[in-house]
Amino acid sequence: MIAKAALTLASAAALLLAMPALGSVIAGGAWWGPAVVAVVAVALTGLGLRAARLTVVVIPLVQALVLVCVLTGAFAAHAAPLGFVPTPAALGELLRVFAEGRGQIGQETTPIPATPALALIVAAALGALAVVGDFLTVTARTAALMALPVAGLLVVPLLVDDQGLDAFAFAAAAVGYVVVLAVDGGVRAAGWGAPVAPGADSAAPVLGGFQRVLTTAGVAAVAVVLALLVPLAIPGLSSNALYALADGSRLGGDTITTTHPLVTLRRNLNSPSDRPVLTYTADTADPGYLRMYSLDVFDGQNWTMSRLRAEGDGGLGGELLPSPPGQTDIGSERVVTEVELADEFAADFLPAPYPPHEVDVSGRWFADADSLMLFTTGSPASGTSYAVTSLAPRADADLLVADLPPGSDLDQRYLAVPDGVDERTRELAEEITAGADTAYERALALQDWFATEGRFTYDLTPPPVPEGTDPLAFFLFEDRVGYCEQFAAAMALLARQAGVPARVATGFTSGSRLPDGTWEVTESDAHAWPELYFEGVGWLRFEPTPAAEGGQGTATVPDYAQSPVQAPAERPAGAQPSPQEDGTRPSGGAEAPQEPSADPESAEPSAAEEAGGAAGGAGGVPWRGLLAGAAAVAAAVALAVALPALARVLVRRGRWLRAGSAAERAHAAWRELRDDCRDLGLAWNPAESPRAVATRLPEELGLAEDARTALWRLAMAEESARYAPRPGEAAAPEDGRRVRAALRAARGRGAALRAVLLPRSLLRAPAAARRAYRPDPAAG
Amino acid sequence: MSLGTRHSTQGEDLPEDGGVIAVADRIRRAVETVIEGKPEVVRIALTVLLAEGHLLIEDIPGVGKTMLAKSLGRAVDCSVQRIQFTPDLLPADITGVSVYHQDRREFEFNPGPVFANIVLGDEINRASPKTQSALLECMEEMQVSVDGQTRPLERPFMVVATQNPADMEGTYPLPEAQRDRFMARISVGYPTAQAELDMIDTHSARSPLADLAPVATAADVRAMVEHVHTVHVAPGVRRYAVDLVGATRTSPALRLGASPRATLHLVRAARAYAALEGRAYVVPDDLQTLAVPVLAHRLLPSPEARMERRTPEQVVSEIVARLPIPSPR
Structure with missing residues (x-):
């Protein structure tokens, strides 16, 4: 319930944050009020209906009705009973004002003065986008598609105004979109229950939260860099x-x-x-x-x-x-x-x-x-x-x-x-x-x-x-x-x-x-x-x-x-x-x-x-430009190529960083082994226990004695971490490295290179989470 | 009809926690001198003994079913009774009867062969269902009720029943409800060629059973059973046991899945198995090893599986091979 409320509010917030984009095409501030009221009214309606546990089909309809009432109240109150009831007469008045606004848009150049007629059009558009966004984010649970309504707002100044989009307006809209994604991600993560505290000390939850924020920010930064660099690499756009x-x-x-x-x-x-x-x-x-x-x-x-x-x-x-x-x-x-x-x-x-x-x-x-x-x-x-x-x-x-x-x-x-x-x-x-x-x-x-x-x-x-x-x-x-x-x-x-x-x-x-x-x-x-x-x-x-x-x-x-x-x-x-x-x-x-x-x-x-x-x-000028372009393209390509490998390294580092206790280190080492096997294209059967893996892998690949014992130590550490009342020896990262090296050597150079550049484990990581259980507090 | 064998107690020290493995190893080695080339069978038999369960040995005649039960009884210095099940066997022949003593003018209870530490029920499927159920009640409740009096049975108490496969002549196959009371079912199987050759050399002159000296006492076994109770079962393992048993209930290849009793038996057996391995905690491998012996005899294949000639053993093996082990997140 709280999750849905958070999503509803996030979707409304994203639209509100995208609104400054319209500032460059509309002169004056009179359009802000009705538009904000429309978006907020739609969001509040969504909150109320969901609290009342109504059928999801009804929600957009009721939201649209409320939107019409709000617009009537704001722009055709004199023609409506009680000031907001959308009678045919009131609707006719609304349509008339709407048509007036359309005429104004057709005649005047940007920035268009914010007359009441224009404010009605903006408020109606934002309200409709709010209904759509609310449906996409909360009902359909496809928060990523919130990009559509937001982009719909951003496109207006791009189409109408030669000056393009204000950087601040774009940044605000982007932040709003990221907020929706973050709330959605948080809601999804919370669906798995409270995260297991990474350690016994009380500072750990705070640290864990901080790390999550860092991870999120890192992902967002990488996405922005890619979005800026990839178009350079596509010849047609450069x-x-x-x-x-x-x-x-x-x-x-x-x-x-x-x-x-x-x-x-x-x-x-x-x-x-x-x-x-x-x-x-x-x-x-x-x-x-x-x-x-x-x-x-x-x-x-x-x-x-x-x-x-x-x-x-x-x-x-x-x-x-x-x-x-x-x-x-x-x-x-x-x-x-x-x-x-x-x-x-x-x-x-x-x-x-x-x-x-x-x-x-x-x-x-x-x-x-x-x-x-x-x-x-x-x-x-x-x-x-x-x-x-x-x-x-x-x-x-x-x-x-x-x-x-x-x-x-x-x-x-x-x-x-x-x-x-x-x-x-x-x-x-x-x-x-x-x-x-x-x-x-x-x-x-x-x-x-x-x-x-x-x-x-x-x-x-x-x-x-x-x-x-x-x-x-x-x-x-x-x-x-x-x-x-x-x-x-x-x-x-x-x-x-x-x-x-x-x-x-x-x-x-x-x-x-x-x-x-x-x-x-x-x-x-x-x-x-x-x-x-x-x-x-x-x-x-x-x-x-x-x-x-x-x-x-x-x-x-x-x-x-x-x-x-x-x-x-x-x-x-x-x-x-x-x-x-x-x-x-x-x-x-x-x-x-x-x-x-x-x-x-x-x-x-x-x-x-x-x-x-x-x-x-x-002569020299274009050459220099060409060289710079080529360098930028090469850098972008190199970054794109190195990105999966980088992500894999980050995952590995993150695992070892988060692992505090002996049990967590054992889990981290074992997950690393699992991911290394997947990277190398080795079968990993979730029905196999650690010791079964430690028995099968050396036989399959003919591993050397020291790798065998290192693998066995990893398996035993993981086994005792999972099942023993008191975990035994912590897994050592050296063992993990030794086993990884041995696995790569056994699989050959091509597979090893693929494992580094295109780590398959990145694709399948969440599958195991479905069968996760809470470890025994005594064992943790 | 019944054969009583008693062994004198040898002056062994009671095993400490650490001594459990030593004692169990001694027993196993002793049994393996008789049953050659079948270490897994012996290990599961021992597991069932330590888990206070009952063992069903199902196989064709002549592969050493009785020999296994007898050697187990002889290696542990405890009372062993053997009941040869025949179609005319009556319940009182198992539990015992009260006999009126003329001179003392009172009834005196004559305990039947079930009053022993290890009861060997030979060819249990030859007896009538009524007699079978008399034994099975004792197995479940660890006590005998005759003439309104309840008499507890001494621990350890283990029934080792043998039966020929049901499609042989003159048998009353155990109904599934009865089979459910056995913790595990194993088959001995034909020995390897080498083991059979060795058998000719060693067994032709005299029975190796005769040379088998007891290596542990009933008290040792009780101590071991106590130790088994201390073996740790992690939540993940418990979940895995439930998942395994649950999978037999949802498998389309099975008409009847395993009961909740099967879950309990599986975890108990896994504890004992882990203790035999010298581990203080159960790992999923224990459950995987024990899944077929503990679960398969309780299951009924669906008609489709029967048509495809898939046995419950195969189905359980498939479940073990593909059911994910719960892993920490």
Whole structure:
């Protein structure tokens, strides 16, 4: 009875301790009171019903009823008789308040102010979790599952709030969970009766309790260490690309995860094979780039993608996509592109010309309404064919010259430059665009600056960025060596600094035209470019990266982006950055994309910490990171491997430590022998007496004489400890060691190694406890 | 019909506690000169003597059942009576009768052969059930009631009954209620080839029984019995005994399990066995050794077990082999 009461209270306490987790998403303290009252009311109901010995089935029902009464009393008292009776009218009022709270959650951003409606939702949720937790912990006696309600609370801030979970809130919730487990463990242990006092002296029970607490704390500590280290050892979770893109999602819909686009880009460009990625036909002579990803967030160092949400039931077939933002359909050119993906190329984002308008593809594909990225939540496609109808924007001179301010439906994030970005970039942007009146002219000025005045060198394997340096600033102001990734990132940043909405797109260039009229795109055509927004025209791509020889081989500058000065002609070679003028560093040359990377590790996703804009990639920094990672993984693996052995040693030590009297030492030695036998895979029959074991084992294994006598001494000590009115000689740990050594020698090296690394005795220890009896007080 | 044998008391010192083993060893060695190659049988017979129980020897004719009983009686210097059970034997032939003395004008009680320290009931299953039960009452109550007078029997009192297997002709097999009163049942079994060869050499000329001189007195035996009472039985061992007996009651291979009396007998026998080993406490091994002799004859196999030709002995052995020994926690 006391046990159940303790469990009930522990389960309620765990929920109460997990409540601070909600503090970060709700502003104000008005929600605390009703929630605490709801949890306490449910717990007290459970206590009362169990004291009255009601059928367990009834308990959750009555608890739910009490919860409804409490909620009515707290939130709809004016509509309820006596202030709490849940009549239909009162329930209707409750539902109305509930709906109001839901609306509030849907509209406002975190932290949400704690209005009464929100407090009702929180209290109802906590009360329901309390009912569930009470059932799991007390009725079903599965206290470990209390993790579900607790985790349910912790997940809320993780899902809703970008800041994640407060460390203090997490610690409090963890402590609550451990309390439930501890109470459950204590209740289970108490079921076996009072523990036998480990010795005659009066201090022993205190010591025993202290040791139990130590053991529990040790187990908890090991669990925490494992929980932190094991994920490091799992490759899929260690790449921070995953963390960067998939740290949760908005409520509803599927989260999209993908490797970081820039990592994919770098891998493609550095690929030594230059395999074909796709072929396509287009009904235009001048097809645009094929975009896969749109990186819209600049976090101060890297360009990343804001979270995507897969809405609807998938299936792009037939339906038109949302119209491209900001693009009036006057003067758009409809281009139909039929793409066939290569078999080796697995894509979870479809390469398509921007802006796609109609997509004919099989499978579950979604389109992001804002960026018009085409992606799947299922497995990546390879070898697929699909057709895209796009509305290639025509840069209407009138619209561009009109220089309309960005419309209100354009997200402000496209102009956002986070704090801490090098101030020189703003000065540089202002300096470059000083003579430009319109956004369009500013964009052209920026592009030209990269092409001519900037004196940049294209190199696929740029030198490493010194540690602690802003990689983009280093690229712009210090070494000016990089490839499309840096060019695109830098231009997008400068555009934002100059007040032009910008983002970075990655994907492929148009590729090369084959004699039969189709286009072929290979890995070396992977590319990144900036897209700038102009109201009325939409997103237009620009090309700051050097093209042709000494640059991205298949990059082209779109017509509208060729500066009026050089209007109709091809960009002359002299406009390209000249490696000779740069003097110190030779350029990568046209073969660069085809050349195998000098340092393959630099292209590994795990080394891509500086993904986006950074010139980092090769050199010492990633190596050091790799080494540290490898060391951490090795340490985690070593710890995981050594853990069973460690536990076994701890069990042994603990036994000898706890054993005070001669009888206890004999028991300890005998249990050690039993566990050693199990570790070594030797049969241990609980129907065998000590002396029977001491007779059988030496014969079975052919033990030497001294081991035989040591074993016999152990058996006799255990026998007299168990059965004699006065125990005889205490068992000596040396005898135990000698017997263990002899057993291991007899079983061979393999079995001995297994016994050390994977001690089987750890698995079966509690079985013997079932048949335990209380020793005679006189014999103890 | 009955054969009285008395031995003069030899001037042995009463054994101290420590002397018990010495005396018991002497008795055992003496009996083993007669019953060769069967140390376990002799040891259990001695165990039953020290545990104040009664012994049932069941075996085919001619393997030395009677010889074992007689040698035991002769090695201990005490009164030994032998009753040859026949179908016409009457209860009074066992307990004794009151005879009227004309000259003294009073009844005088003529004690029957049951008034002895060791009573050898030969072929007990040949007598009628009525006669059998007269003996069995004496065994249980250690006293004889004739003509309303109760006469106690002298200690030690041990009945060693022999019987041929029940499927032999002309027998009244002992009902299970009667078998329950025997502490242990053993069978002597055929001797080994070597033991049989030796037997030809030593037994062909004269009976080795004739050479057997008493090595202990009745008082020695009483002292040993007293000593047996001091042997410690730990709670774990008691629990084990209860578990063992309980397992026979729940075993699906047995129609009738062992009685609570069997538990008492088992623990008493284990005490004596431990004392014979020179131990001051009982260990589970004692119970394991004694489980078959003490328990098997009280059990009835279930029809299924009978079909599979599993004997109660086998069932008890299986229980012993798999029942966990209570271990301290």
